[in-house]
Amino acid sequence: MTAMAIRTKIVATVGPATADPQTLLALAQAGCDCFRVNFSHGTPEQHLQMLQWIRQVQEQQGAPLAVMADLCGPKIRVGPIRGGSMVLADGQEITVHRQLVEGDPTQISTTLKELVDEVKPGQTILLDDGRIRLEVARTHPPESFVCQVVQGGALSSGKGVNVPQTELSLSALTEKDRQDVQWLCDKGFDYVALSFVRRSADVDQLRKLLADCGCDAHVIAKIEKPQALEHLEEIVQSADAVMVARGDLGVEMDLPSVPVAQKRIAAVCQAYGKCCIIATQMLESMTQSPAPTRAEVSDVANAVLDQADAVMLSGETAVGKYPVAAVAMMKQIVRKIQDVVPPSQAQPRVFTPPARTAAAIAAAVRQIIAIEQVALAGVFTITGSTALMLAKNRLSCPVLALSPDPRTVQRMNLYYGVIPVRVGAVEHTRQVLAVASQAALQKGLAKAGDKMIVISGRPLGRPGNTNTLVVHTVGT
Numbered sequence: 001m002t003a004m005a006i007r008t009k010i011v012a013t014v015g016p017a018t019a020d021p022q023t024l025l026a027l028a029q030a031g032c033d034c035f036r037v038n039f040s041h042g043t044p045e046q047h048l049q050m051l052q053w054i055r056q057v058q059e060q061q062g063a064p065l066a067v068m069a070d071l072c073g074p075k076i077r078v079g080p081i082r083g084g085s086m087v088l089a090d091g092q093e094i095t096v097h098r099q100l101v102e103g104d105p106t107q108i109s110t111t112l113k114e115l116v117d118e119v120k121p122g123q124t125i126l127l128d129d130g131r132i133r134l135e136v137a138r139t140h141p142p143e144s145f146v147c148q149v150v151q152g153g154a155l156s157s158g159k160g161v162n163v164p165q166t167e168l169s170l171s172a173l174t175e176k177d178r179q180d181v182q183w184l185c186d187k188g189f190d191y192v193a194l195s196f197v198r199r200s201a202d203v204d205q206l207r208k209l210l211a212d213c214g215c216d217a218h219v220i221a222k223i224e225k226p227q228a229l230e231h232l233e234e235i236v237q238s239a240d241a242v243m244v245a246r247g248d249l250g251v252e253m254d255l256p257s258v259p260v261a262q263k264r265i266a267a268v269c270q271a272y273g274k275c276c277i278i279a280t281q282m283l284e285s286m287t288q289s290p291a292p293t294r295a296e297v298s299d300v301a302n303a304v305l306d307q308a309d310a311v312m313l314s315g316e317t318a319v320g321k322y323p324v325a326a327v328a329m330m331k332q333i334v335r336k337i338q339d340v341v342p343p344s345q346a347q348p349r350v351f352t353p354p355a356r357t358a359a360a361i362a363a364a365v366r367q368i369i370a371i372e373q374v375a376l377a378g379v380f381t382i383t384g385s386t387a388l389m390l391a392k393n394r395l396s397c398p399v400l401a402l403s404p405d406p407r408t409v410q411r412m413n414l415y416y417g418v419i420p421v422r423v424g425a426v427e428h429t430r431q432v433l434a435v436a437s438q439a440a441l442q443k444g445l446a447k448a449g450d451k452m453i454v455i456s457g458r459p460l461g462r463p464g465n466t467n468t469l470v471v472h473t474v475g476t
Helices: 021-030 044-061 175-184 200-212 226-230 232-238 246-252 257-271 294-305 323-340 356-371 385-392 406-414 429-442
Strands: 009-013 034-038 066-070 085-088 093-097 107-109 124-127 132-140 144-151 153-156 160-162 191-194 218-223 241-245 275-279 310-313 376-380 399-403 418-422 451-457 466-473
Touching (some): 009 406, 021 044, 021 323, 034 044, 044 066, 044 175, 160 246, 175 191, 191 200, 200 232, 218 226, 218 232, 226 257, 232 257, 241 246, 246 257, 257 275, 310 323, 356 385, 356 451, 376 385, 376 429, 385 451, 429 466
Parallel strands (some): 009 034, 034 066, 066 191, 191 218, 218 241, 241 275, 275 310, 376 451
Antiparallel strands (some): 085 153, 093 144, 124 132, 124 160, 132 144
């Protein structure tokens, strides 16, 4: 098998710990393929500066980088508390008000006024990532509801509120999200991640908003609500990629159910030919420590074994003390698992992909590689869909994806095992063979005389026309 970079891609969240071009370059050199800009924090000016620095790094290293804008979504938070924090005791009652109040041990408010209209007696309210548990005792719409503290603790201003048993009627796209989408549309983000998706209509709503703005960014659906698991297949079909956001998911459902959900989501993404990103607390201890725990290493390894296309770092690189070391460790773990369990043993199956002909050709490539000594597979692609199908087939050789579209090249940097390269437009199949052969030699993926599979479509340059497969000898 030709030596190559790790196949599972690495996503790193940017933040105060990485807010300079030198650190971003170090992250890219350590193995980061995609940078995540979290719109829950920072200003538009800071987001734009970060994006400009990332594109500067991309130019400097001469290799593409994908950039994801992660929208806030309807995250509910506790309102201001007198003195900044307080302690809630087990068994006490506390009133949650519609209107903003200064919190104290008897009362609080939240950032979602409509919460008063939605909750019902007996439902659970979780505060601060589930550390504090309340149960709704009585409702007094439209002004307030009263809760009993089941599990108390210290509560600070701005802590998160989760309502796992309450079916909220509000949209996954908040007014802030809409403003952020309007702002980011012409900035060149490759992906936009939608938080707290519950059904496919949420994804469709964001896609329409992007299209109305003339933006072709791909949509990532974040699965972090139990309700999303009830509509998982339709969400996966509607989205371009899916993120297993284990933070809020782990608060809103029993913790032992989270790894089961992770495996199910990854399997559905595989079946429908969509990228799967596994995220949250993967190397959490490296926020403060230069080394991860053994359990964290196993967690990353398990994500690779679940056939994740990418694994993501959050606070580790956004605010941690060792952002570059965290990416380097992630890469080291992924490489070790890749060496022990090569992709060819994964036996993936893509049942109902979005591009059926491309999927059939990708499956044929896998069969050819099984009986022929092939150094790599090359694909000339306009939209990247055929490259994604090759990625989902978990080939035992590198995938060299060639495209004249710079946006497609950047997006493909999130695809498992794909090495994207920008090339000029070509007019004939024989030119595709020459361009692919030259790029394989330049990237060190093959030497003269090696065999490579080259996939393209006729007529060239028209999306969705993948129909040609050639076994080509490199250098001829």
